[in-house]
Amino acid sequence: MLPFQTLLTINKDSAAPVYQQIANGLVGLIRDGVIKPGAGLPGSRELALILQVHRKTIVAAYQELFTQDWIETIPRKGVIVSQKLPEIKPRSFKAVAKIPAYAGNTGFPFQQVGPYPATMVRSGEHRLMINDGFPDHRIAPIDMLMREYRSLFHSPGIKRYAAYGSMSGPLSLRTELTGFLSETRGLNIGAQNILLTHGAQMSIYIAARLILKPGATVLVGDPNYFMADMIFQQCGAKLQRIPLDEQGMDVDAIAAICKRKKPDLLYIIPHHHHPTTVTLSAERRMKLLELIRQYRFPVIEDDYDYDFHYGGSPILPLASADHDGNVIYIGSLTKSLATFMRVGYMVAPENFIQEAAVLRRIIDIRSDNVLEEALATLFRNGDMQRHLKKSVKLYHERRDHLCNLLDQELKHVVKFHKPAGGMAVWAQFDKKYPLPAIAAKAAANGLLMSDGASYSFHTHNYNALRMGFASLNEKELSEVVEILKKLV
Amino acid sequence: MLPFQTLLTINKDSAAPVYQQIANGLVGLIRDGVIKPGAGLPGSRELALILQVHRKTIVAAYQELFTQDWIETIPRKGVIVSQKLPEIKPRSFKAVAKIPAYAGNTGFPFQQVGPYPATMVRSGEHRLMINDGFPDHRIAPIDMLMREYRSLFHSPGIKRYAAYGSMSGPLSLRTELTGFLSETRGLNIGAQNILLTHGAQMSIYIAARLILKPGATVLVGDPNYFMADMIFQQCGAKLQRIPLDEQGMDVDAIAAICKRKKPDLLYIIPHHHHPTTVTLSAERRMKLLELIRQYRFPVIEDDYDYDFHYGGSPILPLASADHDGNVIYIGSLTKSLATFMRVGYMVAPENFIQEAAVLRRIIDIRSDNVLEEALATLFRNGDMQRHLKKSVKLYHERRDHLCNLLDQELKHVVKFHKPAGGMAVWAQFDKKYPLPAIAAKAAANGLLMSDGASYSFHTHNYNALRMGFASLNEKELSEVVEILKKLV
Known part of the structure; x- marks a missing residue:
């Protein structure tokens, strides 16, 4: 007889009932050719003993397999694997130690979409991030939205x-x-x-x-x-x-x-x-x-x-x-x-x-x-119009703050035009300071930033990035510029 | 001089400030060729009189246009439309009464994605709907989600x-x-x-x-x-x-x-x-x-x-x-x-x-x-697993309820197999009762339902629809079957 106690694992902490785990385990063994069509299965009493479960559990599992047409009952022979099932190439015990179907690569070729240029250089935790120009979620009208959600729901x-x-x-x-x-x-x-x-x-x-x-x-x-x-x-x-x-x-x-x-x-x-x-x-x-x-x-x-x-x-x-x-x-x-x-x-x-x-x-x-x-x-x-007006005023101040800082602290390093709107400054770094190196050093200082790849990969290297100012307050913007200044 | 009082409309209730409305209106006239490059504009005092606004408003509007390079100031000639702007084909007053750019069709050909089969026959308000097999949003774990939202936000x-x-x-x-x-x-x-x-x-x-x-x-x-x-x-x-x-x-x-x-x-x-x-x-x-x-x-x-x-x-x-x-x-x-x-x-x-x-x-x-x-x-x-268990139990009852009703009340009309799972019964109606006609009559009785087109359009007419049972309680399911029974 097959070593069912090793082939069928039961996890008592699982949300799935034990009878279902046993049924699923048996389906796997049949499907993978470990147990062949026509082969006999142990009686419910016997399997219950082997697996250390109540006999009713095995009866329920067999009932399940019977409903799903995996097994049949033959008079005086007992429970056997359904003879209608196709013989599949023997896989025997390979199934037990097999590589899961998703562990390797696909068995077929497919379109490669990439490359997706890395947008951020990561290195563990970060305190600060220069993003592409995202809004500040801290001023998002969350409470107003939650109010509307509640009333809609x-x-x-x-x-x-x-x-x-x-x-x-x-x-x-x-x-x-x-x-x-x-x-x-x-x-x-x-x-x-x-x-x-x-x-x-x-x-x-x-x-x-x-x-x-x-x-x-x-x-x-x-x-x-x-x-x-x-x-x-x-x-x-x-x-x-x-x-x-x-x-x-x-x-x-x-x-x-x-x-x-x-x-x-x-x-x-x-x-x-x-x-x-x-x-x-x-x-x-x-x-x-x-x-x-x-x-x-x-x-x-x-x-x-x-x-x-x-x-x-x-x-x-x-x-x-x-x-x-x-x-x-x-x-x-x-x-x-x-x-x-x-x-x-x-x-x-x-x-x-x-x-x-x-x-x-x-x-x-x-x-x-x-x-x-x-x-x-x-x-x-x-509410939305008022929220927008408030955001524009705040982001306006943050733009001015960042541009002033760049002018004062990084004039020799960063070339930029003060943008008339939006949420980012297009900052071209002097070629003496390649962004990949800066971004790597910044990451080590708790500042996550782009290495410029997403703006440069298609043509030539601008050695530039968008410095999003909207999502950082003035104190944070100052810290960002301070870190950058230290690195150049 | 152009009839600026008709060409420029000012809406005092608009969220946009009046000076901006005037600036935008003038840009439109320039862009559409009503006012040509090099043409003079009225002085701020004069235009303020014509439009019945404060002179400062016109000054602000002109300042805006000046910043955006639409106008320039020539000594002793006053404000003119920028001479750098290209001459465009005269559109003159057509612009005033013109069809908005989006009122017609596109000016270019594009892909037709192809017929989307109507899924529902509508006719005004409806009390009940047989959908494709949607969950019941009334039992969705909204309160639990809102609790998590609050704590996440x-x-x-x-x-x-x-x-x-x-x-x-x-x-x-x-x-x-x-x-x-x-x-x-x-x-x-x-x-x-x-x-x-x-x-x-x-x-x-x-x-x-x-x-x-x-x-x-x-x-x-x-x-x-x-x-x-x-x-x-x-x-x-x-x-x-x-x-x-x-x-x-x-x-x-x-x-x-x-x-x-x-x-x-x-x-x-x-x-x-x-x-x-x-x-x-x-x-x-x-x-x-x-x-x-x-x-x-x-x-x-x-x-x-x-x-x-x-x-x-x-x-x-x-x-x-x-x-x-x-x-x-x-x-x-x-x-x-x-x-x-x-x-x-x-x-x-x-x-x-x-x-x-x-x-x-x-x-x-x-x-x-x-x-x-x-x-x-x-x-x-x-929470999610408990919610699922509860839903499955409820939908199980609803499936049984609908299948019993169909057996008792519509046996001669609807052919179906009791589904082992999911949220809908595949109901094939007798060809004597074409679904488009049934659906139209149902709509008139406050019941929204599919006319079967989305299941039949690609090959042949099954005269069938999916009767979603999960989103309706037993009382509603009974009403649905009652309406259908009346219609056949």
């Missing part, structure tokens, strides 16, 4: 969120957004022009998937937001990089390309460009709009932190001008909340939104409707 | 969730899941074998994208979960349908296909198949595992409601057997919570999880980490 309306609801996201938030986007951005749209997604990133992905075919050409900045580059490459597109200076993307270069061949897509961040923070000048904006109307190519306008502008008014998006339905506008509410609350939106002509909503559903059925409904309420009663 | 650890964290999702929940999956499903894995996604649907999408190239062949059930079909088609794959009976997918048919040409992917729901609820028999399971080991083709095992089994123990997944790393296992926690709390997971060899995590990040940066952390705590202290 206990309202009869919760029924609506339990069903799948509109493919584009809750009408309440889309309606509030039409008002908000009209007031802040001059966008003249209806709720049918909005798709809510689980963050702005998903909006970019969905728009790109709808627009791009393999082999397509996408115009992007040099440099560009690397996660957008990765999306376009994932769609099988080729990137064509457009030079970028203090005025933003070189629109004449785009015009020259259009004359030869219409691009399949232009991805542009005209306001607080990522990573460099530059803003497209008025002149180039007008030229670009004219090109868009003339050649009718699709444009993704990524305006992820429009709401955070400090030098006067923000510049209206391309989307607010006359573009004959060619501009897909993408924005984020995550930046106004916290990175762990993901709400983004896409603005487009209705025919595009309809397809985007279907694609969104098959990728990710829907967003967090309760969060979206809660946000709708906060917009409706003005 | 106010703990210093919140810092961790504000950073982007691990690409695969929080280690805490992945670690809890390895224990849970081992106990309940016999999966022998580590946290590195798990990717958390925003729902199980996203796991299917990501796995399919990594595995499939355009033109690939995917074996699916006939019928199959239509949202999986749509994913594979979106990846450019061809579907090859495998017949399905009471024993699940016809594995001999899969063997015959393998002999001719190895499939690029098999998508299978061996446990409580969607939509038919049948379970793959022991015999076919063993044969299939042998095929997988022999031909080494990738398999997506979708086990979305494994945790809800009523007839004894659930059958262990294929993933728990020896499959040489070929089975990608996908599960859902949403089913144990509520549809609006989306947490799914993928189990695979580490090399696959690594690429999947990168792809996941570029599609959807991350899940709701706070929800995930809260769930980890609920698993750790056993």
Whole structure:
């Protein structure tokens, strides 16, 4: 007889009942060919003795296996492994000591998406972190949201969120957004022009998937937001990089390309460009709009932190001008909340939104409707607008504080322009101080920071990083600069 | 002079300050070619009179335009539109009455994702809904989650969730899941074998994208979960349908296909198949595992409601057997919570999880980490397991109640097998009662239900729907059957 006491392990602390553990163990032995079809199993009394369990437990286990067709009862022979089961190649005791199925690699080839540039150099615990430009979760309107959650969860309306609801996201938030986007951005749209997604990133992905075919050409900045580059490459597109200076993307270069061949897509961040923070000048904006109307190519306008502008008014998006339905506008509410609350939106002509909503559903059925409904309420009663105003004031101060510090303490090391908005300073380090070395030393001093790889990997080494200032208070910003100063 | 009082509208109730509204209005007129480069603008005093605002407001608006390079000041000529701006084709007053850019269609062609079968026939308000098999949000562990949210939001650890964290999702929940999956499903894995996604649907999408190239062949059930079909088609794959009976997918048919040409992917729901609820028999399971080991083709095992089994123990997944790393296992926690709390997971060899995590990040940066952390705590202290046990007991009763009612009241109309688990009964209506007509009449009686399109559109008309029983209590189930009985 097989050594069942070693083959079948019973864990009395497990949540699974013992009879089920025994049944599952036997299934494993049958399935792996250790016990063959037709082979006899010990009687329930005998197996109970071997395994030191109550006989009823074995009876229950056998009952289970019987129901699942793994075993059958033959008169005068007792319990045997079902003879209908296929003979499989003998694996005998290999099964006992076998490598678990997931311990090795896949048995098949598949697409390699990578490389994903490391964004942070880690080394144990850290006290401080320079991120890419995240909001400060410490000022996020958590209490207001919790208040709304409580009231939503206990309202009869919760029924609506339990069903799948509109493919584009809750009408309440889309309606509030039409008002908000009209007031802040001059966008003249209806709720049918909005798709809510689980963050702005998903909006970019969905728009790109709808627009791009393999082999397509996408115009992007040099440099560009690397996660957008990765999306376009994932769609099988080729990137064509457009030079970028203090005025933003070189629109004449785009015009020259259009004359030869219409691009399949232009991805542009005209306001607080990522990573460099530059803003497209008025002149180039007008030229670009004219090109868009003339050649009718699709444009993704990524305006992820429009709401955070400090030098006067923000510049209206391309989307607010006359573009004959060619501009897909993408924005984020995550930046106004916290990175762990993901709400983004896409603005487009209705025919595009309809397809985007279907694609969104098959990728990710829907967003967090309760969060979206809660946000709708906060917009409706003005809480969100007040929160934004407060955040902008605070981040404005933090920007000034960081820029002053960089000027005073690191002038010889860091080159930067004070950004007109957003949540980060584009800091180019002197080549004498390579960022990978700085980041490694910083990590040892409790400061987590990028080694610059995510901004440089695609073309050349800028030896630069985005220094997010929004999520650090003035004291923390001072500490950060102090550490950096010590390291150079 | 232009009629500025009609061209520039000021809304005193707007959150945007008046000076900014005026500045934005002027930018619009310049951008649309109504005011040309070099053209003079009225002095601030004059424009203030025309618009009935304080002169300081106009000064602020001009200051804004000046900063943004839209206007310049020429000595003795006053304020003019910047001469550097490009002349654009005259649009003159068209701009005033123009169609908003988003009112029409896109100016470019794009992918049509394809028909999304209507899942519900709506007609105004409804009291009751038969869904596809959703959990009952009324028993969701909302209070426990809110308790965890409160403590997470106010703990210093919140810092961790504000950073982007691990690409695969929080280690805490992945670690809890390895224990849970081992106990309940016999999966022998580590946290590195798990990717958390925003729902199980996203796991299917990501796995399919990594595995499939355009033109690939995917074996699916006939019928199959239509949202999986749509994913594979979106990846450019061809579907090859495998017949399905009471024993699940016809594995001999899969063997015959393998002999001719190895499939690029098999998508299978061996446990409580969607939509038919049948379970793959022991015999076919063993044969299939042998095929997988022999031909080494990738398999997506979708086990979305494994945790809800009523007839004894659930059958262990294929993933728990020896499959040489070929089975990608996908599960859902949403089913144990509520549809609006989306947490799914993928189990695979580490090399696959690594690429999947990168792809996941570029599609959807991350899940709701706070929800995930809260769930980890609920698993750790056993709350989640207790909640599951309670849910299973309740849904078991509801299944029995619905099946009894169908037997007693609709035997001549509805053909069904009592499902061994899951949250729905696969109800095939007699062809004399076409579902679209029934659903329309039901809607008029306050009952929202599927017209069967989502289960039938790809092959033939089953005239069937999934009758979700989990989200309705016994009284509601009785009402549903009563309404249906009246309609046939």
